[in-house]
Amino acid sequence: MKSPLLTLPGAVPAEGVDEGVAAHYGDLFREQRALADGTGFVDLSHRGVVTVSGPERLGWLHLLLTQHVQELPPHEATEALILSANGHIEHALYLVDDGETTWAHVEPGTQEALVAYLESMKFFYRVEVADRTEDIAVVHLPAGSIAGVPEGAAVRETPYGRDLFLPRGELEEFARTAGPAAGLLAYEALRVEQHRPRLGFETDHRTIPHELGWIGSAVHLQKGCYRGQETVARVQNLGKPPRRLVFLHLDGSEVHLPVPGTELRLADDGPDGRKIGFITTSVRHHELGPVALALVKRNVPVDARLLAGDTAAAQETVVEP
Secondary structure, three states, X not given: OOOHHHHOOOOEEOOHHHOOOEEEOOOHHHHHHHXXXXXXXXXXXXXXXXXXXXXXXXXXXXXXOOOOOOOOOOOOOEEEEEEOOOOOEEEEEEEEEOOOEEEEEEOOOOHHHHHHHHHHOOOOOOOEEEEOXXXXXXXXXEOOOOOOOOOOOEEEEEOOEEEXXXXXXXXXXXXXXXXXXXXXXXXXXXXHHOOOOOOOOOOOOOOOHHHHOOEOOOEOOOOOOOOOHHHHHHHHHXXXXXXXXXXXXXXXXXXXXXXXXXXXXXHHHOOOOOEEEEEEEEEEEOOOEEEEEEEEEOOOOOOOEEEEOOEEEEEEEOOOO
16 A cells, blocks of 8 residues: 655655555665654554454454463553464564554555454454554654654554554644654664564564564463464474574675675685575664674574675674574
């Protein structure tokens, strides 16, 4: 869905899965600094919005999600995953309950499959599932923001800021009062700095939660059965994940960033060495320079120098080997 905020001065549309909102508004680093300082907002209205209502909603969701939500207090933000039977990540949900309805925003284009799965699991539970993407938009206020929240909006308060669920018809009015708009590239740069994985970026068809550090934040280890729990418990108790998420500082002298999917090799082995991982997200950060998130094989030494294609890269540990 194309955001009306693409008419703001300087707006350059994002591409790919993030099509429909602005990549930036003319000054990427200024927009990053504004968000880091707690000013402005980010248009995330391309994301899917799903709601679950009904008196049994939390108990029912508790059976399906990796997170403990049965007694989720009103207005407390959390996140959760839906796994395949083999424990691979299929959906990532960013949740809040307002006391009557559970609100979730999800990756663009995934809401239809999510709703279809939830509908198939309703059975006799008193719940109602709805795709609200057409009438509800998500916007993000950075941590420290003093911008006002429109009355009646559902709000996810997190350490990284507030996600607001607004009627789409109120987007333009909100933009007039919320301060300077920042594009998705600025938001993504801060996400990478914060080591936060994103479904479809840091994940592929075989990713399990342990590889990305989603244990705890999105996966509760002390709750009852859910699809894929056997894999989670087995890896937690008996083994290690095959891959791990790392944060990379990239050689700043290179003109071009290595794109997602760029193969990683040990620098000592040279560009023809064995593949040991790949870039998942790469960005230019206003303070750190070019940085990236990547998945590497678990046994790669944490102090090993890497090559991302032809670009030198130094790693920081996100998930312990």
